[in-house]
């Protein structure tokens with residue numbers, strides 16, 4: 378039984394057990410649809426597997442599809458969640474989590490797709506896709522989501538060109554800019570990274586100008602859709618991190634970016650990271666991606682390298698200049714990329730200190746951690762049915778490795794830190810305000826406020 382929120386003060390986890398809820402429709406409709414698309418993608422590449430691997434490729438394709446079809450049936454008929462059998466580095470952690478859930482819910486049978494927390498079963502589905510591939514060499518490292526991620530990059534070329542042109546223009550005169558001018562550019566690029574999380578970058582915000590090429594042109598029209606705007610706190614955190622070290626030499630300022638989607642959103646994150654370093658607001662950027670294909674469009678190491686290579690090789694001067702700079706940052710160690718297994722596990726972030734102390738310690742080394750996207754927000758707040766006026770600090774439940782900020786467009790029905798009456802007003806204007814992707818938050822928390 379879930380803890381009684383009236384006793385513990387902790388809201389219950391969102392679950393597909395609530396018929397008619399967003400979680401219910403996600404598990405009932407969207408997840409089977411995603412699984413079907415995965416099966417179709419594998420089937421569509423059958424000939425490619427044959428060309429590359431001969432009969433072994435055909436057999437692997439057949440077995441993988443059989444495992445995924447079985448998974449889809451288990452999902453659709455609310456069968457018990459099963460332990461993983463692929464012996465990967467995180468298998469033990471996943472199976473321990475399942476045991477914890479079974480104890481919490483009473484027995485093995487009750488841990489199932491529609492009776493367990495939405496966050497758990499949705500993460501579990503993506504890990505089971507990985508298991509199905511992993512168990513079937515030689516297609517074990519095939520990225521079933523690759524086509525969608527590369528397409529997002531190619532379809533947003535005009536926006537990428539506009540963005541690289543803008544940031545290269547700013548970088549060229551960065552030494553002459555006043556602090557206020559730096560602030561203006563910082564806010565713009567923070568907003569572009571925020572709205573990049575719409576993934577498809579439908580920047581129209583309801584207007585008819587969605588064919589606009591530059592993401593910078595629509596920032597003003599999108600401003601009213603930002604429900605919490607702590608961007609000034611992010612700015613002051615960066616400024617206060619500028620501190621002379623003992624030897625008078627400034628100690629490096631480090632910003633960590635917990636990434637979300639590949640494609641255009643990743644470019645907006647790389648552009649923001651480039652500006653942070655070029656402006657001197659930060660000296661080191663640590664990127665955190667996923668160690669295997671995750672939630673359809675999330676960034677893997679392959680996507681990260683591919684995106685930088687594509688930008689560098691573009692037949693566009695400013696894109697290419699940006700790509701060269703980004704590759705240089707990686708070579709010099711000014712930028713580095715990590716993909717800790719914790720990011721592709723089902724845990725709420727309040728579990729990190731206990732379940733991934735090494736990662737928690739890494740994040741404690743940052744002066745600021747930016748969390749991109751909706752899934753990260755769900756994990757920051759435990760994917761719980763909090764009252765909307767509950768404080769962000771309460772929902773974080775002790776997760777505080779460093780000053781942190783969520784840059785998130787709302788695509789799931791969890792949102793805290795709103796003003797009294799704000800949620801009610803939104804619901805009267807837009808019944809699906811929490812899941813339509815039109816609204817966003819820039820929500821900040823710092824452990825310093827605890828002192």
Ligand SMILES: O=P(O)(O)OC[C@@]1(O)O[C@H](CO)[C@@H](O)[C@@H]1O
Nearest residue numbers: 574637638750751752753788789
């Ligand atoms: O983390 P992102 O990429 O912003 O969004 C991912 C996500 O919002 O997509 C679905 C919404 O329908 C949710 O299951 C999941 O949280």
Ligand SMILES: [Mn+2]
Nearest residue numbers: 637638672675
């Ligand atoms: Mn994502």
